Amino acid sequence: MANTELEEVIYQATLKSGDHGLTTEDLQKDHPELSLGDVADALNVLSNKKLINFFSVRGILVYKAVKKEEASKLGSLEGDEQLIYQHIKASGNEGIWTKHLKAKTNLHQNIIMRCLKTLEQKSLVKSIKSVKNPTRKLYMLMELTPSIEVTGGPWFTDQELDVDFVEQLTNQCYKYILTKSFPRDSSSIYTMAHTTYPTAASIRRYIIEKRISQVDLTVEDITMLLDVLVYDGKIERFLSTVDEDWEDEDEGSTDWVYKAVRTKTADSASSKIVLLALAVLIAITLLSSTTLAMPLPAPDDGVSGAPADTQLYERHDGDAELDLVSRKGVHSSRVASYGACYTLDERVWDDTSYLSVKTKDTICAIYSDDSCSDGSILVKNRNHVDVPRVTPGPVAFRCWKDEKK
Amino acid sequence: MSANENRLCKLIVREHFGPIVEKVANALLRKGRLPVGLISAATKLTQAQVRESLVVMIQHNIAVYAETQERARIVTYYDVNRLAILHRAQIPKMLFYTQEWFEKDGALVAQSVMAHGKMTMKDCIKDILATRSTGATKNDKRSQALTAAFTRMVKERCLVAVRPSDSVSQVDRDMEEEKRETSKSVMPLTATELAKIRKTMAQSKEAERDSANIVGLKRKLNAVSELDDWDDFENGDKRRKTGSVAISEEVEDDVYFRVNFERFIIRWRNIKISELIEGRLNATAKAIMLTLLTLAESKMLVCSEEFSKAVSSVQILNGLAQDVNLADTLAFNESELGVHDAKPSLSECLDKYMDVLEEDLLKITKKDQGRSGQYVVNLKQAAKVMKHRVIEGMVSTRFGGHYVRIMNMLLEKGKSEEKQISKWAMMPVKDVREKLTTLYTFGVLNMQEVPKSADRAPSRTFYLWEVLPDRACEALVEKLIHTMANLRQRRFVERSKRHVLLEKCERTDVQANDGLLNMGDKRELEALNNMLEMLEVQELRIADMVMTLRDF
Incomplete structure (x- = not known):
């Protein structure tokens, strides 16, 4: 057997054994025809080519194969560079600091710096900065992505907490929860039977669908944001009462649901001042012993405020016909006027139903949020559409006449 | 006990009683209890002036005395009651709410009682009629209305009877009582015996406080009540009809009364709790909460109680005002609606509201243990x-x-x-x-x-x-008291800056004819009044916060 063939056989055998490595006995068991001397020669050659590494496990010599592409990288490196490369590789996606590298390799600082420079030039390693110690320069292999420990997760850009990003996202979360926490009529509240308060998972879905964040966020990330909102006193969290039965089955995954806290309205605060001012006024009138004939204005209850979408229930003249269709048939239908923004109540719109819009000469746009803002458009420029319910939140639509026609 | 609190107390006394009483109060505030001689030495006032000041302060329930035997003679010590002085900062608010709860007559009574410190009902009515006489013919009717208002205020414990012992300091009273108990035995008492005596004393004191009958009210048999049924204050109404005779309660003539700020604080606390609920839920929930607390109020005696008395949902439903909208302010699930989307009945709606209140994350309302349909309010938590x-x-x-x-x-x-x-x-x-x-x-x-x-x-x-919430409260109260004192001092400064103008306004000829004031004077006066009002409103708001942080 030619030497090169023998080398190839041994190399393939070691490669096959993978991370466990191969001992001489294993090799002889598989290939009894090989003589030990030939094997030793071949291993030496392979080792010179950096295709094989030797390890000693409990006194027994173990061989491990090195992939060819890696070997070619290593082949071009000098001894010190190799050593440093090995250490950097061992540090994985955590990276290693130059000081630690120095302690481990016992090389001089200058040599390490030189080696790192060449390694960087060959684009084998890269330097990164850790969130924890922004002044330290960490090195890791080029092809690896830094771990969350090092980058700090989605909230960090350039090793700094992206305060604006966090603020924006928390605001969006709060708005979403607020719309889900109270009925449209601002003076009423949900009964205990209402259970569709949002969870972290549903908020995540909302953020992904609305494309609010460019970064991929996990449920844990969202939970962090929601915790912050809880501490801000803007929302509250509690355990959903419905899922108690199967809570026992998957222990550990407690499902928090979130509910917004009503912020104090400005007029209640001002009415309080008025009240105190009246108190002073009365005291003055009493103490200055004038008559108490001054009539007191009736206490201001605060403006109850008509529901924002009263026009929804009024019939307007227009050409758009809107039907909410479910499996049972047409659920509700109404005629829309041009330009007005309509919001569909989520409660009458279940998963199986879809919205059917027929128009004569109008153009209809459907939005995936209830603000009719142009950023969230789902369907546009058609005069007949059926929109299935894809989004969990409310859907708004607006019809208007095509000016060009 | 801080310097700021002393300063505020001093300023309140100055505004209400003048500079000489202020000096006496200041000496007592800074040095603790003192006999007359030492007060006069500390204030450089004559003993007669000191005595007169002390009479004023004791009359207005802000000072107490104690007599102790020192060798052969009895020495009388005087001390101030800080809490009572600080309560005086809330007088405007108190008057406003008496007008809310007991109408104009109630406010007049409260004002008159406040102006005299303590007085009997007869004197009070005489005083009101004298200052606001409406003609002799109407006086009879007026005095009847005022009697009714006075009696109601006593029943609802907004006015309480003062006994001579109330002017003796609390600590001395306790010591006196303890001495009486211990002197009964010949042998010196052991520690356990002493502890036992103290415990029974505390219990009897509590029992006296908690007893339902109100000092200063006497029961009277009336012929069948063609008297109009007055509004009953839960169990304050003790009138029972027995045959053709009814028992009504009347205020005793020779008992002196003072304004009971503790009761006002309890009521203000209740209002605040219901406002808290309004902020979280809605106006209907507020009305329910207020009704619940009002029904339980008669059993509330001090602010530090943990739970309110249990109230059933039936009582709440009966107690709710007519205009409270129960059904329309709830968003029902489809499963809760009847046929044709019919909304549940009022009592069902109330039950739903009570469920919401009970499940509220603040955990203020809860079902009374063991009894269904009874609700209590966790006052400590609130x-x-x-x-x-x-x-x-x-x-x-x-x-x-x-x-x-x-x-x-x-x-x-x-x-x-x-x-x-x-x-x-x-x-x-x-x-x-x-x-x-x-x-x-x-x-x-x-x-x-x-x-x-x-x-x-x-x-x-x-x-x-x-x-540490308690420590934070203390620290902030300290800051707030400081601010209150500053606001009050500012009022004095503003007034003293324009003392020439104010003196001019007080001249009898100017009061009779305000044409004697020129335009500049009038403008100045208006600016001053505006500023004083602003400062006063500020002080009341801060007093409100102090009340929440300290008294609740």
């Missing part, structure tokens, strides 16, 4: 929430929302280090550090050092931060 709200409000208006976030987080998580705080609050460490020190100096936070090495170098020390 007070805790309200205190927290006040602190939160102060922190957020003064510093901003981020500070509130840190505070709330520390409250929930307990002692934490700045790195953890920065992670949870999602703020950079350097911002967190700055905010923590700001909050620390403001008095909200508490810091604990944990050194890693014996040398206690700052770099090798953990700094753990936490919020």
Whole structure:
């Protein structure tokens, strides 16, 4: 057997054994025809080519194969560079600091710096900065992505907490929860039977669908944001009462649901001042012993405020016909006027139903949020559409006449 | 007991009783209890002046005395009652609410009683009729109306009877009583016996306080009541019809009464709890809460009780005002609606509201144990929430929302280090550090050092931060009292700046004819009045916060 063939056989055998490595006995068991001397020669050659590494496990010599592409990288490196490369590789996606590298390799600082420079030039390693110690320069292999420990997760850009990003996202979360926490009529509240308060998972879905964040966020990330909102006193969290039965089955995954806290309205605060001012006024009138004939204005209850979408229930003249269709048939239908923004109540719109819009000469746009803002458009420029319910939140639509026609 | 509190007390006394009484009060505030001789030495006033001042203060329930035997003679010591002085800052608010609850007559009664410190019902009515006479013919009717108002206020414990013993200081009264008990036995008492005596004394005191009958009211048999049924105040109405005779309650003629601020504070607390609920839920929930608390009020005697008396939902339904909208302010699930989307009945709606209140995350309302349909209010918890709200409000208006976030987080998580705080609050460490020190100096936070090495170098020390609500309350009350004193002092300064104008206004000829004031004077006077009103409103608002933080 030619030497090169023998080398190839041994190399393939070691490669096959993978991370466990191969001992001489294993090799002889598989290939009894090989003589030990030939094997030793071949291993030496392979080792010179950096295709094989030797390890000693409990006194027994173990061989491990090195992939060819890696070997070619290593082949071009000098001894010190190799050593440093090995250490950097061992540090994985955590990276290693130059000081630690120095302690481990016992090389001089200058040599390490030189080696790192060449390694960087060959684009084998890269330097990164850790969130924890922004002044330290960490090195890791080029092809690896830094771990969350090092980058700090989605909230960090350039090793700094992206305060604006966090603020924006928390605001969006709060708005979403607020719309889900109270009925449209601002003076009423949900009964205990209402259970569709949002969870972290549903908020995540909302953020992904609305494309609010460019970064991929996990449920844990969202939970962090929601915790912050809880501490801000803007929302509250509690355990959903419905899922108690199967809570026992998957222990550990407690499902928090979130509910917004009503912020104090400005007029209640001002009415309080008025009240105190009246108190002073009365005291003055009493103490200055004038008559108490001054009539007191009736206490201001605060403006109850008509529901924002009263026009929804009024019939307007227009050409758009809107039907909410479910499996049972047409659920509700109404005629829309041009330009007005309509919001569909989520409660009458279940998963199986879809919205059917027929128009004569109008153009209809459907939005995936209830603000009719142009950023969230789902369907546009058609005069007949059926929109299935894809989004969990409310859907708004607006019809208007095509000016060009 | 702080310098700020002393200053505020002093200023209140100056405004209400003048500079000489202020001197006496100041000496007592700063030095504690003193006999007349020492007060006169400390104030450089004559003994007669001191005595007169003390009479004024005792008459107005802000001073007490104690007699102790020192060798052969009996020495009388005098002391001030700080709490009573501080309550006087709330007089305008008290008068406003008496007008709300007992109408104009009630306010007149309260004002008259307040002006005289303590007085009997006869004197009070005579005083009101004298100052606001409406002609002799109407006087009879007026005095009847005023009697009714006075009686109602006594029944609802807004006025309480004062006994001679109330002018003796509480500590001395207790000591006296203890002495009487201990002197019964010949042998010196053991510690356990003494403890037992103290315990029975405390119990009997509590029993006296909790007893339903009100001192100063006597029962009277009336012929069948063609008298109109007056509004009954839960169990205040003791009138029982027996055959053709009814028992009604009347105020005794020779008993003196004073305004009971504790009752007002309890009522204000109840109003605040219902406002808290309104903020979280809606106006209907507020009305329900207020009804619940009003029904339970007669059994509330001190602010520190933990739970209110149990009230059934039937009582609440009967007690609710007619215009409270129960059904339309709930958003029902489809499953809760009847056929043709019919809404549930009123009592069902109320039950749903009670469910919502009970499940509310503040945990203020809860079902009474063992009895169904009975609800109690956790007053301690409500007070805790309200205190927290006040602190939160102060922190957020003064510093901003981020500070509130840190505070709330520390409250929930307990002692934490700045790195953890920065992670949870999602703020950079350097911002967190700055905010923590700001909050620390403001008095909200508490810091604990944990050194890693014996040398206690700052770099090798953990700094753990936490919020201790009680301590935070104390620190903020201190700040608020300081502000109140400043506002009050400012009023004096503003007035003294324009004393020439004010003196001119008080001249009898000017009072008779305000044409004697020129335009500039009038403008100046108006500006002054506006400013004084603003300062007064501010002070009342702060007094409100102090009340929440300290008295609830």
